[in-house]
Amino acid sequence: MGSRRQSAGPAPAGRRRLPLLLVEAATLLSGIGNGVATVALPWLVLERTGSPTAAGIVAAATALPLLISSLFSGTVVDLIGRKRTSIFSDAFSALSVAAIPILDATVGLNIGAIVALAVLGAVFDPAGLTARETLLPAAAQAAGWRIERANSIHEAVWGAAFLIGPGVGGVLIAAIGPERTLWVTASGFVLSIVLVAAVRLPGAGRPEQRPAGIWRGTVEGLAFVWRDRLLRTIALLTMALVALYLPAEGVVLPAYFVEQGAPSRLGTIVMAMSAGGIVGALLYGGLGPRIRRRTAFVVALIGTGIALVGLAALPPYPAMIVLAAATGLMYGPINPLANYAMQTRTPEHLRGRVVGVMTSSAYAAGPAGYLLAGPLVEWLGVRPAFLVLAVVLLVVALAAIPLPALRALDEPPAYPPAPIGAAPLDEGPVPLGEQWISSARRDQPDDD
Template identity: 30%
Template sequence: MFKGAVLRYLLSDALSLIGNSIAGVVLPLVLLARTGDVLAAGSLALICAVPQFVCGVVGGAVLDRVNRRTVSVVADLISAASCALLPVVDEVWGLSFGWFVVLGLLGAVGDVPGMSARDALLPSVCERERADLQRFVGASQSLGALVNIVGPAVAALLIGFMDDVDALWITAAFSCGAALVTLTLPRSVGEVSLSNDATAACNGDMTRDAASVPAGVDAAPAAPKKAGMLAAAKSVLVDGLSALFATDSLLRASTLLSFGITMVMGSLQGIVLPAYFTQLGRPEAVGYVVSAMGAGLLVGSTAYTALAHVMSRRRWLVVSLLGMAASVCVLGQFPALPVLLAAAAVLGLFAGPASALLGFFAFDRVPDDRRGSAMGTLNALYLVVAPAGAFVGSVLISAAQIGGAGLVLTGAWVVVTALALIAKPLRHLDGEAKASLAD
C-alpha cells in the first residue's frame, strides 16, 4: 500500500512516538515518587506549559523558513538529550523540583518544534509518493495506536525490572533512532513551498519596489528576508491562529473539540490515574491501562482506515463521540482493574475514528505555505491544554480526593460531547474537504 519515503516517515514517527509513550508513563511516576506532592506535579506541568507554547510558536516560525526535515532531526536529538540527562542528574545530584523544571524546559525546545515539523512533513511525503492523504492519516493513526500499546507496556515492564528513572535511557535511544531515520528522507520533502497566491504577492511586491526607484538611482539594499525571531514568531502566531480559527468554521470546531478531549485526557492520564495507582501501590498498572487504550485505538484506527467510506463522516463522528463518552463514564468511577482496562480499551476503540477524522481535516484544510505556522501554533496550544488539564486534575485531587476528581472530569467530558454533537459546523461533514471557508 505504501512504500519508499512513506514507510521511512512512518518508521521515524513510530520510533519517536514509542519513546514518548514510555516517557509519558514513566515521568509522572518519577515526579510523584521524588516530590511526593500531587499538586507540585500538576504545577510543574503548568510551569513548563508557557515555555512549550513559546517554543511551539517560534518553531512554527522556523518551519516556514527552514527545511522541515532538518528541524525534525535536530528536535529529536534535543529531546534525546533532555531524557538522558534525567537519570544522569538523579545519579550525581539527585532530582529535585528545580531539576525537573530545567530539564522540562530543555525538552520543550525539542518536543514541540519536532512534533510540528513531523506534522508539516506528512502531506509532503504523501504527495511525493502519490499516497491518498486520508488513508495515510488513518495509517499513521493506526501506527500511533500500535505504538501506544507497546510503549506503555514496555514502560510497565521496565519499571518492574529497573529503577524508574533509568527507563528514560530507552526514550533517549528511540529519539536518536527517529532522528537517524528522518535523515534518510529526501531533503526535498522538507523544503517549504509557497502557494501560487503567495508567490504572486511576492512578485507583485518586487515589481512595485522596482517601479518606485527613480531612473539612475541605485536601489537600496533589499531588506533581510528573515525578520527578527520575535517578530517572526508573532507573525506565525497570528497567521497560525487565523488559519485554525478565523477562516474555516469546520477547522475551528474540530480544533476546539480536540482541545476539549485533550484537556480531559491530559488530566486523567497525566495526573489522576498515576496518583490513583501510586496510592494503591501499583504504579506499573498505569502502563497497562494506557496500553489497553492503545489496543482499542489500533483497532478503531484500522477499522476507520479500511472502512472510511462505508459510513458518512458525520456518522463516524457521532458514533465515536458517544462511545468515548460512555467509556469515560466508567473510567471516572475507578472500578476494579479488569473493568478499568476494558473501559480504557473501549475508549481507544471509539477514539480511533474520531482522531483520524479530526486529523484529516487539520492536514487537508491548511494550505502548504501556512502549514508550518498552523501546525506550530496547534501543537503549542495542545501542549498548553494538556498540562492545564493535569494542573486542574491535581487541584481536584487536593480539593475533592481522587474519586471527586473522577466525577468532575466525567461531567466535563459529557459537556464536551454534547457541545460537539450540536455544533453546526460538525453536522454536515461529507463533501466538506476544503469547501466551507468563512461560513
C-alpha cells in the same frame, strides 16, 4: 512544469511507499525515545536524591516548556523546512539525553543540570512532531494512499510509541541501569535523524514561502484557524475533550487506585485506554471510506463520552478494563479526522503554523484540566468528581451533533492533494508542492 507533471508516471511501488515508511519509522523511534526518557529521568533523580519532589520538578520541566514551544512550533516548521525541523528536534533530544551520562562521568550531576537538559530535550519536541505530521500528505500521495488511511496509521504509530516507550524504559533500567538506558535512547533519536534525512518528498526541503518572523507567522496561523469555522470548531471541541479526558487518566484514576491500595492496577487501565486508541485509529483507517466524516467524528465524540461515563461509575476491575479499552477505541478516530481537516483546509505554506496552533491548544487544555480535577476530587471525592468530568464530556459531545461547521468535513478539500503520480518525488521547490489548488480557493479560509 505543466508538461513535467503530465508526463510523470507513478514511481515503482517500493520507492513510492518508502517516504511514508521512513516518516512513520522516525515517528515511532522518536516517540519511543521520549517515552523512555519520561521514565528514565525521574528514576535517575529518585535513585540519586531519594526525593519525589525532585523527580516531580524534572517531570514538570519536561512538560511546561511544551505549552509555549508548541504554539510557535509550526512557524519554525514553515520557516526552516519540515525535514530540517524534524532533524533538529531529534538532535536536541539526542544531545540532551546523552549529555546526562557524560556529565555524570566527568564533572558530576546535580538536579539543576538534569532539569536544564530535560528542558533542552523537550522544548523542540512539538516542532519535530509538527514537522513529521506536515510531511504526511505528500508521503500518502507518493504511496497512493488516501490521506485518511495515512493519518490513522500515523496516530496509531504515535500511540504505540508511547505505549511501548515507558515499558521499554523500565526493562532497560532494570537490565542496564538508567545511565546506559539514556545512551540507548540517544541512539534511537540518532536513527530517527538518519531516517528523516533519507526522505525525498515535495515540500520537505527549504520552504518557498516563509513567514515574516516567528511572532508574525504564529499570529497568521492563529488568525487562519480562527477564521475557518471548521478548524475553529474542532480546536475548541478538542480543547474541551482533552481538558476532561486527560485528568481522568492522570488524576482521578491514580487517586482511586491509591485509595484502593492497588496502584499496580493503574498501569493496566492506562494501557487498555492506549491500546484501544491505537485500534480505534486503525479501524477508522479501514472503515473511513465507508462512512461520512462528520458522522464518524460525532459518533467518536459521543462514544468516548458514554464509555467514560461507564468507567466513571468505577465498576468491578474487569469491567473497568473493558470500559477503558472502549474509551480509547472510541477516541481513536478523533485525531485522524482533525488531521484531515487541517491538511485539506490549509494552504501548504501555512500548514505547519496551523498544525502548531491546533496542537498547542491541546497542550494548553491538559494542564487546565489537571488544575480543575485536583480540587474537584478533594471537594467531591473520586467517584463524584469522575462522574462530573465524564458527564460534562458527554454533554459537550452531544452539543456537537447540530453544529453546522462540522458538515464541512464532508465537503470537497479546499486544498486537495495533487493527483497520484502528478508530483515528482524530489524535495522541491515545486510550484504548489504536493497540493493541487483550485482557482476558486487560494489562501483565504471560508467564513460561512
